[in-house]
Amino acid sequence: MAEPRRRVPDLLRTLASLRLTYLILGLFIVAAVGAGLVPQGLSESEYLSRFGDLPSRLILLLGLDRFGSSPVLLGLLLLFWINLAACTLPRLGRTLQSRRFRRIGPDLTHIGLLILLAATAFGAASGMSEQAALKPGEGFRLADRNFLLEEIARSRRNNSEMLTETARLKLGEPGSEGAAVDLRVNRPYRFGGYRILLLGIEQRRALRLRAQAGEELLFARGEGGTNGEIRFMVSAVDSKGALVDLNGREVRLSPGDDLAGLTVLGTSEIEQARFSVQYRRGGWILIAAGILTALGGFISLLKREVE
Numbered sequence: 001m002a003e004p005r006r007r008v009p010d011l012l013r014t015l016a017s018l019r020l021t022y023l024i025l026g027l028f029i030v031a032a033v034g035a036g037l038v039p040q041g042l043s044e045s046e047y048l049s050r051f052g053d054l055p056s057r058l059i060l061l062l063g064l065d066r067f068g069s070s071p072v073l074l075g076l077l078l079l080f081w082i083n084l085a086a087c088t089l090p091r092l093g094r095t096l097q098s099r100r101f102r103r104i105g106p107d108l109t110h111i112g113l114l115i116l117l118a119a120t121a122f123g124a125a126s127g128m129s130e131q132a133a134l135k136p137g138e139g140f141r142l143a144d145r146n147f148l149l150e151e152i153a154r155s156r157r158n159n160s161e162m163l164t165e166t167a168r169l170k171l172g173e174p175g176s177e178g179a180a181v182d183l184r185v186n187r188p189y190r191f192g193g194y195r196i197l198l199l200g201i202e203q204r205r206a207l208r209l210r211a212q213a214g215e216e217l218l219f220a221r222g223e224g225g226t227n228g229e230i231r232f233m234v235s236a237v238d239s240k241g242a243l244v245d246l247n248g249r250e251v252r253l254s255p256g257d258d259l260a261g262l263t264v265l266g267t268s269e270i271e272q273a274r275f276s277v278q279y280r281r282g283g284w285i286l287i288a289a290g291i292l293t294a295l296g297g298f299i300s301l302l303k304r305e306v307e
Helices: 002-015 018-036 044-051 053-062 064-069 071-098 105-126 283-306
Strands: 128-134 139-142 145-156 163-171 180-184 189-191 194-210 216-220 224-227 230-237 242-246 249-253 262-279
Touching (some): 002 071, 044 053, 044 230, 053 064, 064 071, 128 139, 145 194, 163 194, 180 194, 194 230, 216 230
Antiparallel strands (some): 128 262, 139 145, 189 194, 194 216, 224 230, 230 242, 242 249
């Protein structure tokens, strides 16, 4: 009967060991570096175009395309939480039993970190982080609001060589009168827990197509569509034409060619505004955890000064 009792302390010592802490932190660094090499929030077709079949599948499987909410990050946060809890909770119990509250500072700091990790994991799992590249006239719907990219503008800042990029988003249905917001880099628009951030303005070359109804369509690299049983994606675009993946077969298209009932007009330079749309929950928990962590540090500092 004594053997199972020994296993529990042994397990706690293993979970609370510094070796496990170093291993988890090392895995954090490796995962963060890997995610840093991967553009975030792109579409599946864009990853396929940039990295090929197998690497893009691994990126999507591991969630490296959205590292802030990926299973890799959430798993590492869970391991670190268990490691910190196994170290903190037994020591906190001994401190409370001995009533030596002058030594409670480090425990409060660790409890604050535990709450901080739990709130971060909750926010990552229940929140969202997406990216979208829009041309003027395109838009998206978020919560109960419609956003339409009305205008992209560049202006010189205070007569200097530095440029200020601005994207004007109109709220409301296309063609209707609605309020407009001007977004700049590092000046997001916030509402209801959502944050819309302008990442920058991109110059891209796009394939120009004309539908049978006369509508002109633009497809940049990594974009595509379907028409009946035909699926296509633009792999590369230059001034003379485009390389298109057509049902798994690469085809070179030039002006006058036909693509699934669409007429190729040529290529042209387009401007796109790239946005990041984020939503996070549990912000007040993060603030409370930060206050508790700071309080623990203050108590530890005060104890050291008194002694």
